[in-house]
Amino acid sequence: MSQPSISIIIPVYNDPEGVRQTVDSLIAHTDSTAEIILVDNDSTDRTPETAAEYAEKHDHVLLVVEREIQSSYAARNTGIEHATSDLICFLDADQTVTDGWLETALETIDERDAHYLAPNVHLVEPDNPTLAGRYNTSTGFPIADFLERHHYAPTSCLFVTRELLEDVGTFDERLISGGDKEFGNRVHDTGYELHYAPEIVVHHPARNSLRALAKRSLRIGGGHCQLQQYYPDRYGRVGIPPRPSGIHGDQIRTPDTEQPNHESSRGFERILFTMLALGMTATRGIGYYKEYLRWIARRISGT
Structure with a gap:
């Protein structure tokens, strides 16, 4: 395989259905010039087998493993080590992309000479939403606000260049949460412009239980304390x-x-x-x- 147009890195832990959903979406809406790197973060269920099935069937899908550090940021860094493109996209397992999303992203990055580009992450309400699901959908991902006020975008979907990574470094693997914020702040402080492209849309399922919302909030709170440490x-x-x-x-x-x-x-x-x-x-x-x-x-x- 010649150098791909982009390397798409997907960290995953114990989420075989999420892997299927995301990779199926990528295969349907992205041509094989894109390199898809699945990074299993030492899952204990059928996630590795599920990911391996795609790697065996598709030449442009690669499975690698991060066993030493239980962290999505460590998994992303491992993906970066294996990526062969000068342009990298981070996606979460369980997301889906839309038709033309990558072509639009590549055009936008080229037109703006962007090194850091955040698309629009649209939360999808479940078929039978609970109060938690409706709440999560209603709040959404205010990415424009994140970029303007806090100088970062979530790594649920983010485009960066290898040139930027070589300049500012990769993610801090010590953090349980907030690594996207620390990375974005570092990029901003180095002088790069943080770009937002609302016309590029990816879909992210809303969390549909109070337990899922609370687990995320606990992790975010712990990440805040680690950032201060x-x-x-x-x-x-x-x-x-x-x-x-x-x-x-x-x-x-x-x-x-x-x-x-x-x-x-x-x-x-x-x-x-x-x-x-x-x-x-x-x-x-x-x-x-x-x-x-x-x-x-x-x-x-x-x-």
């Missing part, structure tokens, strides 16, 4: 969590309905969403202080 000059002193942030009122998008009492229904759902937002903010705080206590214990023990 490793980068206090940028993220502040350990023990003082960042300012709580939930969803803003104008981010909540409740569905329209033809029912006569639709205004009261929308209002009630907004109240529930606000309560959920407060709960997730509190859960992030719990995650932060759990990591903070581990940090204290390490300092006491000298490890």
